[in-house]
Amino acid sequence: MRKPPSFTRRLQWRLEYAIYLTVEKLIGLLSPRCACRVGGWLGSLVGRLSARHRRIVERNLRIAFAGEKSPAELELLAREVFCKAGANLIASFCTASMTPEALNRVVEMENPEVLTEAFSTGKGVIGVLAHMGNWEALAQKFPQVMPPGVQAGEIYRPLNNPLLDARVVATRQRMGLRLFAKSGNPLALASFLRVGGGLGIMSDQRAIGIGETVPFFGRLTVCTPLPAVLARRTGARVVGISVTTTSRGKWRIKFHPLAGESTTENCMRLLEVVMRESPSDVFWLQDRWRVSFEQPQYAPGKAPKEGVTWGTAQKKRRCLVWLEAGAGPVPALQHVEPDDLALEYSVPAEAPRPAWLGDDAVLHVRPVLNRRRLIAEEISRIDRAAILPLDFVYAPNGPHKVVAVCGQMGMPVATTPEGNA
Numbered sequence: 001m002r003k004p005p006s007f008t009r010r011l012q013w014r015l016e017y018a019i020y021l022t023v024e025k026l027i028g029l030l031s032p033r034c035a036c037r038v039g040g041w042l043g044s045l046v047g048r049l050s051a052r053h054r055r056i057v058e059r060n061l062r063i064a065f066a067g068e069k070s071p072a073e074l075e076l077l078a079r080e081v082f083c084k085a086g087a088n089l090i091a092s093f094c095t096a097s098m099t100p101e102a103l104n105r106v107v108e109m110e111n112p113e114v115l116t117e118a119f120s121t122g123k124g125v126i127g128v129l130a131h132m133g134n135w136e137a138l139a140q141k142f143p144q145v146m147p148p149g150v151q152a153g154e155i156y157r158p159l160n161n162p163l164l165d166a167r168v169v170a171t172r173q174r175m176g177l178r179l180f181a182k183s184g185n186p187l188a189l190a191s192f193l194r195v196g197g198g199l200g201i202m203s204d205q206r207a208i209g210i211g212e213t214v215p216f217f218g219r220l221t222v223c224t225p226l227p228a229v230l231a232r233r234t235g236a237r238v239v240g241i242s243v244t245t246t247s248r249g250k251w252r253i254k255f256h257p258l259a260g261e262s263t264t265e266n267c268m269r270l271l272e273v274v275m276r277e278s279p280s281d282v283f284w285l286q287d288r289w290r291v292s293f294e295q296p297q298y299a300p301g302k303a304p305k306e307g308v309t310w311g312t313a314q315k316k317r318r319c320l321v322w323l324e325a326g327a328g329p330v331p332a333l334q335h336v337e338p339d340d341l342a343l344e345y346s347v348p349a350e351a352p353r354p355a356w357l358g359d360d361a362v363l364h365v366r367p368v369l370n371r372r373r374l375i376a377e378e379i380s381r382i383d384r385a386a387i388l389p390l391d392f393v394y395a396p397n398g399p400h401k402v403v404a405v406c407g408q409m410g411m412p413v414a415t416t417p418e419g420n421a
Contacts, residue, residue, distance in 0.1 A: 017163040027093040032106050033249030035094045036087040040248075043086020047079060053285055055410060057081050059389045060284045064217040064275075066315055066387040080280035084245060088281065091249065092136035096171045100144060106250050107137050112145060114239055114255035115198075119147050124193030124236035126227050128258075128267055130204040130275050131283035133243030134251050136171075138200075141253060143176040146198055153178040153192055154200045186230075193234040200241065201227050203271050205286060213304045214265040216272070218314035220340060221289060222301030223268050231262035238262050240270040244278035265308065291317075295419035296392035296412035297333040299340055316342040317391040320364075320382055322402050325351035330396045331417040346382065375405045 005013075027035055047054055061074050061081070069077065095103060118125045129138075143152040154172070156179050159165040169179055178197075180189060193199055203224050211222035231238050240256035256273050260266045275282050292298055297319065319341055321330060325348050333341075344362040347354065353363065364382050369375045383390040392412035395402045406413035414420055 013161045013163050016161050017167070020164055020167070024093050024097075027090060028097060030094065031249065032091050032094045035091040036245075036248045039087040039090025040083040041086070042090065043082045043084065044079065046086065047082030052410065053082075054078070056287050057284045060286075060288055061279075062387065062389045063219055063289050063315060065279070066218070071384075077280060081282070081284050084280050085283055085285065087248070088134045088245070092134050095134055095137040095140060098140065100175070103137070103140055103144075107134075107141050108246070108250070108252050109141075109145065110252055110254040112255060114257050115145060116147070118237035118239050118257075119150065119196070119198070121235070121237060122196055124196050124234060125198045126193065126231055126236050126238045127198065127200040127241045128203050128227050128238060128271050128274065129200050129241050130271060131202060131286065132204075132275065133245060133278070133281040135243065137251050138241070138243050138253060139172045139177055140175050142198070142200060145253075150196055150198060151176065151178055151192075152198045152200070153180060153189075155180045155182055155189070155202065157182045186226075189226075189230060190234050193230060193236040199230075199236075201230075203227060203267065204275070204282075204288070206288065206290065208300050211301050212264045213299075213301045214268055214308060215313065216268045219289060219317075220299070220304060220308070220313045223264060225264045227267045228262050228264040238267060238270065240274040242274040242277040244281050291391050291412045293412045293420070295335055296414050297336040297341065297394070297419065299337050313340055315388055316340055318386065318388055319343050320379070320390055320393045321345045322393055322395040322399075323347050323354065324399065327354065327396075329356045330394070333394060333414065334417045335419075344382070346378070372401060372405050372408070375402060376409055379405065379409065379411065 030038065047057075057078050058074070061069075061077055065074065065077075095106065098106075115125065127142075139154065142154070146152050154177055156172075158181050159168060172179060178192070180192070180199075189199060201224070203226075205224070207222050207224040210225070212225040213220055214223050216223055227238055230236060238258040240258070242254045242256065244252050244254070246252050254277060256270060258266060258270050292300065299317075317340055319333075321343055323330070323345055342362075344364060345357060346364045346366055349365050349367050357363070364385070366378050369378055379390070379393065390411070392414060393402065393406050394414045395406075396415065403413055403415060
């Protein structure tokens, strides 16, 4: 039997709920355009003040658009991401309570024939979604674009605060959207699709444990297999759905067809198409390609299925091996996929090139670094020396200063072949 929540926890829930209602009422007084203006300012402020979130966004963008965008373009895009994330968040309070007529004035549709054609089989449709744009506008509009007699559904994560959760559920259900808890029975999802429903699935988050390792923006990573599994078991069609900002306070929902069979790899390719529709509208604040701090060399998740190998990854993970003068061959990292890892070496300027390094090794010669600030600057310089970001540092047998600096920078570091042990 579950223990009832304490008085303090119940009081916390009520305070959070009161604050939420107050914010909701105040923002409800604004037009979507004004809400976007306020939210854009708040988002930009977070981008300037939060170094941790700024690092996450910049790293995600460098991995996703390596070789496609210049450093200057990525810097500008990162600023736009914070601005639009704030604008879409605040504006979502407005669109969540709009009448259908008011919603139609700020949300337009593109390629609705893609959705109509997908529903023509009568076996249901799976919408592959990203955390992108004004998600509440999509939640309210999605039931309206269903064919007559067809219900729209969405998988959502219940909030920890039951009062807030009930409020959010009621808001999203007011237009007829059916909600399925993320931890619910998958058979309910299959049954919903078999009767012809339209189910939206957020597919841009990591899926450690149950995920499938496939390419995503050119890097092998763990992705959710749910859209592909449900499509194969029910015969449902898969479409991509993007939500982009067309102007301040207005958005476009666009439908994208799936190319090829309903495999996880093809679904993630479709998700890339969705996210590329407007990269600045994507919520890049999730640490999508997170590196383990315990074993940074370890690629989490299951091994790729037949036909997909680590060698097919276009964007390898970068590892900087920090060498001291006279260092011998370093112990090889364990639990590592060699074809997925690109090793680089930092050596002191006063020391000769290690004879055991191959001629093709990537070498970074560093000056004397007697302060932690200088070490941090050198690691940052090496990080920026390539298009892809540095994923972790391997400092065999220390030195302790480098390990401490990496900790301050939020850079994963391994000091032994097994990881951090």
